[in-house]
Amino acid sequence: MKPSPSTSRRSKNRALLYVLLAAVAVFYAVSWIRTGDSLRMGQSISRFPVDHATK
Amino acid sequence: MSSLTSLTAGTLNESSVGDYIQLLKPRVMSLVVFTGWVGLMLAPGYIHPFIAFVSVLCIALGAGAAGAINMWYDRDIDAIMSRTQYRPLPAGKISPQDALTFGVVLSVISTWIMLTLVGWVPALLLAISILFYVFVYTMYLKRATPQNIVIGGAAGALPPMIGWACVSGDISWASFCLFLIIFMWTPPHFWALALYRHEDYAKAGVPMLPVTHGIRSTQWHILVYTLMMVPVTFLPYFLGFLGTIYLSCSLILGAGMIFLSLKTMAKHYEKSAKQLFVYSIFYLFLLFLAMVGEKLL
Numbered sequence: 001m002k003p004s005p006s007t008s009r010r011s012k013n014r015a016l017l018y019v020l021l022a023a024v025a026v027f028y029a030v031s032w033i034r035t036g037d038s039l040r041m042g043q044s045i046s047r048f049p050v051d052h053a054t055k
Numbered sequence: 056m057s058s059l060t061s062l063t064a065g066t067l068n069e070s071s072v073g074d075y076i077q078l079l080k081p082r083v084m085s086l087v088v089f090t091g092w093v094g095l096m097l098a099p100g101y102i103h104p105f106i107a108f109v110s111v112l113c114i115a116l117g118a119g120a121a122g123a124i125n126m127w128y129d130r131d132i133d134a135i136m137s138r139t140q141y142r143p144l145p146a147g148k149i150s151p152q153d154a155l156t157f158g159v160v161l162s163v164i165s166t167w168i169m170l171t172l173v174g175w176v177p178a179l180l181l182a183i184s185i186l187f188y189v190f191v192y193t194m195y196l197k198r199a200t201p202q203n204i205v206i207g208g209a210a211g212a213l214p215p216m217i218g219w220a221c222v223s224g225d226i227s228w229a230s231f232c233l234f235l236i237i238f239m240w241t242p243p244h245f246w247a248l249a250l251y252r253h254e255d256y257a258k259a260g261v262p263m264l265p266v267t268h269g270i271r272s273t274q275w276h277i278l279v280y281t282l283m284m285v286p287v288t289f290l291p292y293f294l295g296f297l298g299t300i301y302l303s304c305s306l307i308l309g310a311g312m313i314f315l316s317l318k319t320m321a322k323h324y325e326k327s328a329k330q331l332f333v334y335s336i337f338y339l340f341l342l343f344l345a346m347v348g349e350k351l352l
Contacts, residue, residue, distance in 0.1 A: 010295065013293045013294055013295060014294075016293055017228065017290060017293070017294060020286065020287065020290065021235075023283075024235070024239070024283065024287065027279075027283055028205070031202070031205065031276075032202055032205075035201045035202060035264065035267070035268055035272075035276075036200055036201070036202045037200065037201070037267075038199045038200040039198070039199045039200065039262060044260055045257065045260050045261070045262045045266055045267060048201075048262065048266070048267035048268070
C-alpha cells in the first residue's frame with residue numbers, strides 16, 4: 001500500500017532530524033577532540049599552547 | 056551571624072535586598088524564564104493559569120539559586136575579573152556562607168514546589184539543570200577545559216524542556232528541539248563575550264577558548280558553530296510543530312547571526328564581538344518570541 005503524502009512527509013522530516021542530529025553529534029565530537037583538552041587540578045592555563053596574555 | 060566572616064575583599068559591608076537579587080543573576084534569569092515560559096506555551100495540553108505561574112516561578116527560582124551557588128564558588132575569580140568584581144561576594148556585601156545557604160535553600164524550595172504542585176518530570180529536569188550547572192559546569196568544566204561553555208550550555212538549555220514538561224508531563228522531540236537551539240546558541244554567544252574579555256579571563260586563569268587557543272581559532276569556532284546552529288533553528292518548522300511565520304523569522308534572525316559572526320572574523324574584532332554578543336541575546340529572545348507568536352496566531 002502507498003503511504004499517504006502526509007505520512008511520507010513526516011517520515012522525511014524525521015529522517016532530516018536524525019541526519020541533523022548525527023551531524024551535530026559528529027561536529028561536537030570533533031570539536032571536543034580538537035579543543036577539549038582538560039586541565040588537571042593545580043595546572044594553570046599556561047599549559048595551553050597559546051600565549052594567552054598577548055594573542 | 057556570618058557578618059563576622061572574613062572575606063578576601065575585606066570586611067563585610069551591609070547587604071541589602073538588591074544584593075540578594077543580584078546574586079540571582081537577574082539578567083540571565085530573565086532569558087531563562089522567558090524560554091521556559093515559551094516551552095510552557097508551546098506544549099500541547101492545558102495548564103491551570105495558577106500552576107503555570109508557579110511553574111515559571113520555580114524555573115526562575117531554580118535558575119537564580121544555581122546562579123547564587125555559582126557566585127559563591129566563583130568568588131575568587133570574580134574578584135579578579137573586572138566584569139564581575141562588583142558582584143555582591145567580591146564586593147563584600149554578602150558573606151560566602153550566606154550566599155551558599157541562600158542558593159541551596161532556594162534550590163530545594165523551587166524543586167520541592169515543582170514536585171508537589173506541578174509534576175515529577177519538570178521537577179527532575181529542574182533538579183538536573185541546577186545540579187549540572189553547579190557540579191558539572193561551575194565546579195569542573197569552567198576551570199578545566201575550553202569546552203566549558205559548550206558542554207555547560209546544557210544547563211541553560213533545559214528551561215524550555217522544563218516548561219514543556221510542566222504542561223505535557225513528558226519529554227518530546229519538539230521540546231528537545233528547543234533544548235538543542237539554546238544548547239547550540241550558547242557557544243557563539245559566550246565566545247563573543249570571551250573574545251573582547253579574553254584578558255580578563257586570562258588574568259583569572261579561566262581556560263576560555265580565546266585564552267587557550269587564541270583569537271583566530273575562536274573567531275573560526277564562532278562562525279562554524281553559528282553555521283551549525285542556524286539550520287537547527289529550522290527544525291521546529293520541519294518537524295511540523297511551527298509554521299512559516301516562525302521559519303521566516305528564524306531565517307532573517309539567523310542571517311543576522313551569520314553576518315555578525317563573519318564581521319567578527321576581522322582583525323579589529325572587539326566592536327563586532329560586542330555587537331554579536333548583544334545581538335545573540337536579542338536573537339534568542341526574538342526567536343522564541345516568534346515561536347509563541349506563531350502559536351498564538
